Amino acid sequence: MLTANHLTKTYGKFTALEDVSFAAKDGEVFGLLGPNGAGKTTLLRTLATLLRPTSGTATVGGYDVERDPEAVRRIIGVVNGGMGLPPRLTGREVLRSFAGLYEMTPQQTEARIAELDQRLELGRTLDTKAGEYSTGMKQKVVIARAVIQDPKVLILDEAASGLDIFARRTLLDFVKQNRAPERLTLYSTHVMSEAEEVCDRVAILHQGRLLTVDTIPNILAQTGENNLERAFFALVKGVEQRAV
Numbered sequence: 282m283l284t285a286n287h288l289t290k291t292y293g294k295f296t297a298l299e300d301v302s303f304a305a306k307d308g309e310v311f312g313l314l315g316p317n318g319a320g321k322t323t324l325l326r327t328l329a330t331l332l333r334p335t336s337g338t339a340t341v342g343g344y345d346v347e348r349d350p351e352a353v354r355r356i357i358g359v360v361n362g363g364m365g366l367p368p369r370l371t372g373r374e375v376l377r378s379f380a381g382l383y384e385m386t387p388q389q390t391e392a393r394i395a396e397l398d399q400r401l402e403l404g405r406t407l408d409t410k411a412g413e414y415s416t417g418m419k420q421k422v423v424i425a426r427a428v429i430q431d432p433k434v435l436i437l438d439e440a441a442s443g444l445d446i447f448a449r450r451t452l453l454d455f456v457k458q459n460r461a462p463e464r465l466t467l468y469s470t471h472v473m474s475e476a477e478e479v480c481d482r483v484a485i486l487h488q489g490r491l492l493t494v495d496t497i498p499n500i501l502a503q504t505g506e507n508n509l510e511r512a513f514f515a516l517v518k519g520v521e522q523r524a525v
């Protein structure tokens with residue numbers, strides 16, 4: 282379970298998130314959609330304890346992100362654009378060192394690496410140094426690292442960006458297979474087809490405000506459109522026209 286309660290984040294005079302409230306449930310793949318600059322990254326970084334809200338509160342797995350950030354960090358896995366890998370380490374070494382942080386035994390670690398090798402098709406990335414990775418190889422290891430301890434809450438910020446169609450397919454299949462009653466995935470994207478494929482419910486953010494939170498069929502019914510991209514345009518245009 283994850284909640285945002287009247288979350289607001291300002292950068293100086295600029296309001297990046299304004300009074301955002303929603304709840305995502307265990308078992309869901311919950312999508313966060315919005316155009317560039319909508320506030321998706323700000324929201325996900327706040328939930329991941331990487332940014333402090335200006336006002337409002339948020340909880341992840343029942344823990345308050347400000348009062349109990351360590352507990353939140355123990356149960357989340359995060360993929361966001363700014364994550365680097367140590368160039369001299371191989372994928373396997375990166376995964377082992379992360380598993381160590383979660384106090385996984387060597388046996389648990391090797392079994393999990395073998396499982397992720399299969400599910401994310403890591404292949405030769407495991408024994409190649411990160412400094413020699415292509416974008417896709419890097420992103421796969423970043424994702425594997427985020428899920429090494431099988432986190433209860435997985436936060437993916439534009440995780441498919443930069444991936445070719447093969448790697449993207451692997452990622453989307455992984456997200457779907459990772460769905461389980463005790464796990465929650467937060468999936469931010471601006472690619473509507475990805476959201477249509479993997480998300481149970483989506484929140485649409487625009488200029489820091491939440492326009493709607495619902496299942497995709499309900500959003501289509503609400504807007505009278507037949508695909509999410511058109512529904513998204515209708516919602517965003519509606520707000521922009523009302524603002525004029």
Ligand SMILES: Nc1ncnc2c1ncn2[C@@H]1O[C@H](COP(=O)(O)OP(=O)(O)OP(=O)(O)O)[C@@H](O)[C@H]1O
Binds near residue numbers: 292317
């Ligand atoms: N550190 C910062 N200082 C000032 N403004 C910021 C800062 N970080 C983000 N912003 C602004 O806040 C707004 C929301 O940014 P954010 O990165 O959360 O959006 P986003 O929905 O993730 O967009 P994108 O899809 O382009 O990554 C943008 O207008 C951005 O310029």
